[in-house]
Amino acid sequence: MTSVLIDSVNVRFGDFEALRNISLNIDSGTFVTLLGPSGCGKTTLLKTIAGFTPLSSGKMLIGGKETHNLPPEKRDTAMCFQSYALFPHLSVANNLLFGPKQKKLSKQDQATRLQDIASQVSLTSQLDKFPPELSGGQQQRVALGRALAIQPGIMLFDEPLSNLDAKLRDSVRFEIRQLQKQQGFTAIYVTHDQAEALAMSDIVVVMNKGAIEQIGSPNDIYHRPINRFVADFVGAANILPAQVLEQHGNLYRVQTALGQLQVQSDQAPIAKQTYIFWRPEDMCFDGANTSPNGQDNIFESRIIAKTFLGNITECLLDPLPHSHDDANTALTCDKKPSIRIQNLGFQRAEEGEQVIIRVPSSNIRFLAEAF
C-alpha cells in the first residue's frame, strides 16, 4: 500500500495554468475520487501522479519517495485509461502479462499471475482473444486486469467507465470498488459523474479551473458543500443569496428573493450577505399553510414543469409572493429564482397547479461564500 503527498503543485502549459497550487494528502488504501467538469485539471493531476506530465513547481511524494524526474515506469503506479489503451496486436493473455514481463517475473510466476488476474476480472475464457474481438465491458476488464497484474501500490483510473452503458457501468463500478477493498491498493479515480464519485469513494476531491474547491467524504461534499460551485456540481441544489437579518441561538432569519426564511445552523454564516442552499429532496409538498413547530419555511409555488423519473418525481417551481416579504430589502427585487423539488414516487400535482411547499429550517445550510 502506498500513500501520495502532493504539495503546492503547479502545472503550466505555456501561458495556461492547468493546475494551480494543488495540495493533497492521500493515505494508503483509500479510494480518492477527483471530481470536476471537463477541463478542470483532474486528468492532468492524475497524469502528474503517473509521471506523464511534469510538474512546473511544487513537489510530490509517492510512498514517501520524491518523484522529481522519476519516469512513469519507475513509479509504483498503474493506470486504467479512459480509452482502455489495450495493445491491439497482443492477445488478452499477452496484454495481461505485459507488465509482469517488464518486471522480469519468472515464467512460472507469470503463469500464476495470469491465472489469478484472469479469474479476478472474469476473463479466463477470453485469454486467447484479441482486444478488437471483445465487448466494451470485457475490454474494460482487460485494462483493469493489466493494471492489477503489476500489483501496483496506487491504481489510477481515468474515467474508466465513461464508454460503458449505464447498466454495465454500475456493475463494473461495484467490481472496481470490491477489488480495491480486497487488495487494499490506493485508488485515485477521475470522473465527472457525481453519482459515481459519491458511490465509490472514501474521499472526494472537487476540482474547478485547475484548483481544488473542496476535499471531504461523499457525505460532507454532498451535504456540506463550501460554495456554490460544489453545491451545484455535486447533485442538484437550490442556491439563493441571503441577507442575515437576525439570530436566535442556532436559528437565523434571512432575507432572500423568496422572502424571509429561517435557517437552523450550528455553523455561523461567514458574512451578513452570504448564500444559502438546500437539496431538492430536502423539501416536500405540504397540505397545510402553517409550520407546526414554527421553524419550517412554508411558501406557495406554481409548478412550471414536472418530470417523472421512476423512483422520484422532479418539479420545477415558480414561488409565489411571500406574505412576510420585507419590501425594503434589495433581495426581494431580484429576479425570482426557480426552485427544484424532488419527491419519492409519483406526485399527483400537475403543471400549472399551485402547491404549498415546506422546507425544514434544519435542511437549509449556509455556504462559506459571501457576495
Add this chain to the structure above:
Amino acid sequence: MNKQTLLAYCLLLPGLGLIIVFIFVIISMALAQSVGYFNFSGSSKFTWQFWQQILADNQLSRAFFYSLKIATISAILSVSFAYPLALWLRDPFRGAQFVSSLLKAPLLVHGLVAAFLYVNFISFNGFLNQIFVHLGLVSRPIRMQNDSYGIGVIILQVWKQMPFALLLLTGAVQSIGHDITDAAKDLGAGAWTRFVKIILPLTLKALQAALIIIFIGAAGDYSFQVVAGPISVSSLSQLMLRIQANDANGWNLSATVAILLMLTALIGSALLALITQQVIKWGAKR
C-alpha cells in the same frame, strides 16, 4: 452483380483497365521474348536458348547479387533512418512542419540530378576533397566516386527513398494513440521496449509497404548506378540495357534479364516483408 457495382467497375475502368492492360502486355511480351518469340533478328519460335545463355553468364550472377545487396541495404537503412524521424515528428513542436517539409525535399529532386550533384560533391576535385585537403585531413584528394562497393549508390538511394519511408511511417506512427505508449510506459516498458513491442508491431503494415517500395525501386535502379555506381559491376537494369545494345539477340536476352529483375523485385520484397513481420512478431511476444 447489381447496377451500382457495375457502375463502380465502369468508373474504375479508364484508370484500372489501362494499368492492367499495360502490365499484361509488357509482362507477356517480355515472357514471350525470353522464350524466343517476337525475335527481331531471327526466327520466332519457342526456345530455352536465351535463358540458358543468360543463366550461364557470370555477369548475371554478379549483377543479381549486386542489385540484391543494394536494394536490401537501401531499404533497411531508409526505414531505419525514417523511424526515429517519424517518432520525433510525432508530437507537434515549433518548426515541425518545416523540418518535415525539408526531409521530404529529396522527393522533388530528380534522381539523375541528385546523382550528378553527389558525384560532383565527392569527385576528385570536388567540394568534399577540397575541404579534406584544406583541413589537413588528407595530403591529396582521394578517389571516392564510383566506389567498388556501391556505397555511393546506397547513399543516394537512402537520400532519395528515405522520404518515402518517412511519409508512410509518420502516418502510421501518428495513428498510435498516446494512451497506448503511455500505458506501456506505465507498465514498466522503457523506450526501446516500447519501440520493439508496441510501435514496430503497430506500424508493421507501413513498414512492409516502405520496404517493398524501396526495395523494388532500388533493385531496378539505373540512373544512380550509371552515374555513381561501380564500374566493375553492373546492376540488373544496367545489364539488361547493355545486352540489348550489344548482342544480336539483344531484345530476347534483355527480356530474360527483365523477367529475372521483376522476379527479384517481387520475391525479394515479399521475402523482406515476411522476414520483417516474423522478426517483429517474435520480438513483440518475447
